[in-house]
Amino acid sequence: IQQVGFSYDWEREIDTTDPHYYRWTQWIFMKLFEKGLAYESEKPVWWCDGCKAVLANEEVDANGTCERKGHKDVYRRPLRQWILKITAYAERLLKDLDLLDWSEPIKEMQRNWIGKSTGAEVTFPLEGHPRGSGDPETGYPLKACGNDTENDAIRVFTTRPDTLFGATYMVLAPEHAMVAKLTTPDQKMAVDAYVATATHKSDLDRTDLAKDKTGVFTGAYAINPVNDKKIPVWIADYVLMGYGTGAIMAVPGHDTRDLEFAQAYKLPIEIVVQAPEGKESLGFVGDGVSVNSGLITGLPTPEAKQKITKWLEEKKIGKEAIQYKLRDWLFSRQRYWGEPIPVVHCAKCGPVLIPESELPLMLPEMKDYTPTGNAEPPLAKAADWLKCKCTKCGGPAKRETNTMPQWAGSCWYYLRYLDPKNATAPIDPKKEKYWMNVDLYVGGAEHAVLHLLYARFWHKVLYDIGVVSTLEPFQKLTNQGMILGEDSQKMSKSRGNVVNPDVMIAQYGADSLRLYEMFMGPLEMTKPWANSGVEGVYRFLGKVWRLFIDKEDKLHPSIVQRTPNAAELKTLHKAIKKVTEDLEGLRFNTAISALMIFMNEIASEQDHSREMLEKFLLLLAPLAPHVAEELWQRLGHTTTLAYEKWPAYDDQYLVEDQAEMAILVGGKVRAKMVVSRNESDDAIRKMSLEHPRVKELLVGKVVKKVIIVPGRTVNLVVADA
C-alpha cells in the first residue's frame, strides 16, 4: 500500500542548494522556454526609493508603505521580467479539478481564481473608419486588437452580448495603446493628465470601490455595430488593462459600474432588458427579457445571447469568446538567492537558452550580493560571471541576471523527493510510476491558489513532455486549520501571543504537544490554543505510563499473562474499531477520545491482560509514538513497534446483549426500558405500551403508529381519542 503524505515544508525535505536540484529546476525552465511557455515582458514591480531596491509584494503594505523600513516612497516601476504562460493551461487546470479528491471550498477557490467567463468579442468601428477600410476580404475593420496601434476599431469582451443595443458609450483603460491615437487635440491635455495620475496611483487606490468613478472623454466616437449609433469613447481607470481587451462597451442600463459612471458624467442610459415582475429594470443585471433590441427583442436573456452571437459571427464583427481572470505568472525576481535563469542575451539573437551541457548554472560567489541601488538585480555586479558567449551565434552575450522565485523549487519538490540524488534525470520514470501521484497532501489553506496552481501547471507541462505519467500531482488534499493564540487571534510576534513549540516540548514532551494538537478539534478547523488543554493530554499520557510502570520504575505487577475476558474484549475491540476508522478519516480528535475511553473503562480492573495492553500500545503509537515505543520496549520487546501489524477488530465482540431504549410519546422522550438484543419488534412494541409511565400518558389517546429504531428508540405516534 502506498501512503505518501506530504506537507508544504519542502525546504526541509529537499536540499535546495544541491547543484542537481538547481540543474533539474533549470532544465524544466528550458523545456518551458522551448514550448513557448516562457517569455519576456515589461511588468511593473514595487520600487522603494528609500531602500533603493525592488520590493517583494509581501514587503509592501496596503497603504503602499515599505514594510522593511517604513519608507513612504514606494511606487510601481516597469521592469523587464520573465513570465510563464500559465494561462495556456487555464482550461485544463479548471477541468481537471474534477479528477481530484479535494475539499469543495478549495476547488471553488481555484475555480474563482481561474475565473472563466463565456461571452462574446465584438468589434466596434471608429467613426471616420467606415466599413471597408479594414480587411478587404471581410469588408470590415478587423484590425482591432488591444495593443495594436494600427487599429481602426476597438474590440471588447462582454459576457452580455444580449445588451449590445444598450451600449451607449465605450471606455478604454488609461494604459490602452489606442488612447494616444484616438484622442482629439482639444481633449489631449485632459487625457494626458488623467493617464499620468492613473499610472501613479497604487493598485489599492485604483480598486477602492468606495471611491467615485472618474474618467475623461477622448473626443473620439465609435459606432455601435448593431444599430449604427455614434457613441463616445472615454477613458477611465475602472477599466483594467489586464482583463479582456482592456476596453469595454458600457451598458449603463444593466451594469452597476457603467450606471454609476454614466450618472456621474451624464451619459445616456437605455433599458434593453426587462426585469422579472416586481424588480426594477434600470440597473438590473440578472436574466430577463430583451427589449428595444432589434432582432432579439422579446427573447429571454440566454436565447438572446445565443442569437445575437450567431448574428455577430455571420456579420464577421464578433464571435463567441472565453476569458479567464487568471494572469500569466511573473517568474523572475531581482534577488541574489534563487536559481539563475539559464538564458543569455545576445544583441543579434535575443534571449537564448544556454547549452544543456552547462547545467547546472550556479550562482557566482559574490562578496556583496546586496541590491545594486538601481533596478538591476544583484547578479549584474558579478562582472566575470556575466560575460559569456551566445549559444546560437557564438558572439558576445550577457547572462540573465534575474533569478527564479522560491516557487520554482516548490513546484516539483514532491517529485524530486522520490529520487533526490538522480544526476541524469529529474526523476527515474520507474520511481515516478511507482510512487506518483501524492496520495495525501496536507498543507495550509494559504496555498489554496498560488502554490497549488503553480505546481499543477508545472506538473501538466511535465506530463506533456513525458516526465510524469499522471495528469495531476496531488490526489487528496487536506488543509489543516490555523492554530490561533490563546486570545483567539492569529499568532504573531507583534501581538506577543506566539506559542513556542520548543517550550511546550521542554515542559510536556513532544508526544503531549503532538497529541494536544490532534485532540483540539477537527484537523481542518481554525482553533485557539489552550495551555490547559496540553495539561489534559499530558495527564492522559501520565495515566497510560502509570498503567505500565510502577513507582519503582519497573513493569507494573498488575500486568499479567492471561486471555482477556468478554468485557475486556469488548472494550478493546470498540477502541480498535473507532481508532482505525477515525485515523482513516483523519479524525484524530475522536480517535484520541476513544483511547481515553479505553483507559477509563479498564481503570477499575485489578489486573490487566498483557495481550490487551500491547494492542492498546499499537493504537496509541501513531498518536504518541515516543511513549508508546518506550512502553513497548519496557514490555520486553527488542524490536520497534513501528513494524508490528495494526490490530484488527472483530465485530463479534462488539455485539451488545442488551440495549437501553428510549420510549418517545409524541416525539418526546418519556420513559426508558432495557431490552435484549434479539427481542422482536412486536415484543418491543408490547413492552413499550405496557410501561407504566407510558400507560399514564396514553390515557385519552390512541396510538396511531409505532416506529422502532433498533437498539435506540421506540416512537409512539399518538392522537387524541
Place this chain on the structure above:
RNA sequence: GCGGUCGUGGCGAAAUGGCAGACGCGCAAGACUUAGGAUCUUGUCCCGAAAGGGGUGGGGGUUCAAGUCCCUCCGGCCGCACCA
C-alpha cells in the same frame, strides 16, 4: 459586492435524520496526605424541593422524529474584489 465556511455548556468540542453535550479543560465536594498546583473518587446544560418543563444564533418549513434537510434573517471567520 461576489464566493466559501462556521454559529451547540463557563471553555476546546462530540453526535450514519433516531435519548444533544461523548472525550478533555475548568469548577465543586470528598479520599490519600505534614502538605499539594501530584494522584484517585463523585458531581457538573438551564429552571424546579420534586414531579416535571425548557434547551444546539433568531424566525418559519419538511418529517413519526431536526444540531443535522429546506427557506429566510442575524453574527463571526476565510478567499476574491471595478474581471466587463
